[in-house]
Amino acid sequence: MKILVPVKRVVDYNVKVRVKTDGTGIETAGVKMSMNPFDEIAVEEAVRLKEKGVATEIVAISMGVAQCAETIRTALAMGADRGILVESDADLQPLAVAKLLKAIADHEKPGLIILGKQAIDDDMSATGQMLAALLGWSQGTFASKLEFAGETMTVTREVDGGLETVALKLPSIVTTDLRLNEPRYASLPNIMKARKKPIENKKPADYGVDVTPRLTIVRVDEPAKRKAGQKVGSVAELVSKLRTEAKVI
Amino acid sequence: MTALVLLEFDAAGIKQPSRSAVAAATALGEVHALVAGVNLSHAAAAAAKLPGVSKVLVADSAALDHLMAEQTSALLLALAPHYSHILAATTAVGKNIMPRVAALLDVQPISDVAGVVDADTFVRPIYAGNGMATVKSSDTKKIITVRAASFDPVAAEGGSASTEAVAVGDLPGISKFVSAELSKSERPELTAARIVISGGRGMQNGDNFSLLDPIADKLGAAVGASRAAVDAGFVPNEFQVGQTGKIVAPELYIAVGISGAIQHLAGMKDSKVIVAINKDEEAPIFQVADYGLVADLFTALPELAAELERS
Numbered sequence: 222m223k224i225l226v227p228v229k230r231v232v233d234y235n236v237k238v239r240v241k242t243d244g245t246g247i248e249t250a251g252v253k254m255s256m257n258p259f260d261e262i263a264v265e266e267a268v269r270l271k272e273k274g275v276a277t278e279i280v281a282i283s284m285g286v287a288q289c290a291e292t293i294r295t296a297l298a299m300g301a302d303r304g305i306l307v308e309s310d311a312d313l314q315p316l317a318v319a320k321l322l323k324a325i326a327d328h329e330k331p332g333l334i335i336l337g338k339q340a341i342d343d344d345m346s347a348t349g350q351m352l353a354a355l356l357g358w359s360q361g362t363f364a365s366k367l368e369f370a371g372e373t374m375t376v377t378r379e380v381d382g383g384l385e386t387v388a389l390k391l392p393s394i395v396t397t398d399l400r401l402n403e404p405r406y407a408s409l410p411n412i413m414k415a416r417k418k419p420i421e422n423k424k425p426a427d428y429g430v431d432v433t434p435r436l437t438i439v440r441v442d443e444p445a446k447r448k449a450g451q452k453v454g455s456v457a458e459l460v461s462k463l464r465t466e467a468k469v470i
Numbered sequence: 471m472t473a474l475v476l477l478e479f480d481a482a483g484i485k486q487p488s489r490s491a492v493a494a495a496t497a498l499g500e501v502h503a504l505v506a507g508v509n510l511s512h513a514a515a516a517a518a519k520l521p522g523v524s525k526v527l528v529a530d531s532a533a534l535d536h537l538m539a540e541q542t543s544a545l546l547l548a549l550a551p552h553y554s555h556i557l558a559a560t561t562a563v564g565k566n567i568m569p570r571v572a573a574l575l576d577v578q579p580i581s582d583v584a585g586v587v588d589a590d591t592f593v594r595p596i597y598a599g600n601g602m603a604t605v606k607s608s609d610t611k612k613i614i615t616v617r618a619a620s621f622d623p624v625a626a627e628g629g630s631a632s633t634e635a636v637a638v639g640d641l642p643g644i645s646k647f648v649s650a651e652l653s654k655s656e657r658p659e660l661t662a663a664r665i666v667i668s669g670g671r672g673m674q675n676g677d678n679f680s681l682l683d684p685i686a687d688k689l690g691a692a693v694g695a696s697r698a699a700v701d702a703g704f705v706p707n708e709f710q711v712g713q714t715g716k717i718v719a720p721e722l723y724i725a726v727g728i729s730g731a732i733q734h735l736a737g738m739k740d741s742k743v744i745v746a747i748n749k750d751e752e753a754p755i756f757q758v759a760d761y762g763l764v765a766d767l768f769t770a771l772p773e774l775a776a777e778l779e780r781s
Contacts, residue, residue: 239600316576338714344597353539357644362565375648383651385649390643399714435609439591440603443601447757449757449759449762451760452762456763457777460774470722
């Protein structure tokens with residue numbers, strides 16, 4: 222079974238992001254970029270499935286500016302076999318990304334596509350579900366465990382009150398939650414090997430997909446700031462203030 | 471202009487996040503609501519009482535039980551021609567279904583809406599709430615999930631909507647519900663609780679979370695956790711409050727042994743009153759706390775339980 226793993230280049234999760242002073246967006250110039258953490262979990266899961274003999278080939282896909290090739294290299298160093306870069310300077314929103322991924326899936330015919338459950342930049346949590354819809358496939362979102370038996374995949378999902386298990390017909394889509402696995406660090410020899418793995422260069426036009434954004438960002442504001450309050454000296458003082466001042470207990 | 475809201479419900483009635491989604495929808499025009507699944511008479515009656523809802527659609531089908539995305543999105547697609555906006559709460563259910571509906575309609579969904587500016591324009595958090603983006607949609611239909619913490623829920627009673635059964639056509643058979651393991655708790659749900667007490671890495675292990683129990687019991691609070699505590703295996707993921715967990719905005723949020731990482735603050739900084747208990751005076755959580763207590767939680771928690779017990 223072939224597995225596709227889309228990976229997104231985002232501002233590193235350790236960076237304290239700042240809203241641009243002109244309110245047009247988030248400051249990204251000179252900021253460290255990394256693979257979206259949930260996508261690392263997706264790559265890891267695909268590599269483990271290959272190690273277990275469930276998967277035969279892993280194709281890592283990224284979309285966006287030319288530097289997204291670095292994100293693909295990271296996936297290749299973790300164990301993906303080859304890459305596809307869809308290069309575009311446009312603001313690629315989930316609908317456009319899902320359409321491009323559908324076009325790639327139509328050509329590559331994978332048995333499974335594993336994506337992160339959300340990107341930590343736009344926090345949309347949409348691409349996997351949209352891709353499943355466009356392909357007419359089942360979806361196992363927010364997955365914490367996968368099991369395969371014949372044409373069926375059993376997915377344990379993280380839901381609001383606990384866990385839910387669903388049986389999905391393959392081919393299918395999985396989006397990863399935190400506890401699916403713990404991603405490996407690429408070893409130096411594997412980083413060297415990844416340099417020789419092929420990355421195909423494509424453009425949205427190659428797939429005939431219109432990537433015009435449907436959402437216009439009118440402006441981005443700083444969130445309302447909370448002011449630090451007061452320090453209390455004891456538990457008794459805390460309880461007393463919560464009763465008489467804040468009146469919440 | 472009419473909006474349709476997909477409701478989630480349980481034996482107690484319509485869930486609070488869904489009532490917040492109804493509140494968001496009332497800013498857009500007339501509101502219809504949808505209940506789907508089996509044995510719906512109780513849920514339909516509860517939905518009809520929601521203030522602001524003028525009609526309740528009832529989709530009775532075993533295939534819709536558990537609101538699986540593949541089947542529920544097909545139903546919403548069939549209902550979509552009658553509506554300008556389709557909304558659900560930003561819950562595991564809403565997040566699973568709504569983008570799928572959007573793709574079927576060739577629409578870019580608008581996730582986790584925290585403010586309604588007009589029929590096309592919405593405010594939503596990005597980068598874990600470090601930016602609030604105002605976005606305008608050029609799609610003719612809007613597919614929206616609603617950040618429940620940003621809208622006061624409509625009351626559970628007071629309305630009198632009509633109900634109408636909707637025909638359920640063929641639904642896809644590509645997925646099947648197997649089982650659910652829901653944590654059994656007498657406590658309120660995290661997203662609906664008036665008071666939340668959360669533990670972080672400072673709790674040191676899962677057993678120590680029991681120190682929160684007497685306080686939660688006394689206050690009628692829900693228990694939550696930071697991602698660090700979940701990652702360390704102290705408690706299950708459904709406890710997680712933060713960017714990648716649940717977003718809460720209770721009257722009172724008590725953060726115990728939580729340093730205050732950006733991703734945790736993203737999930738609780740809209741709480742009305744925040745209390746932080748941490749032995750590290752420099753912990754960032756103190757910068758957002760209304761009341762900060764610099765103390766070792768292993769002495770402070772038993773003291774707090776005793777103090778609450780006293781009166």
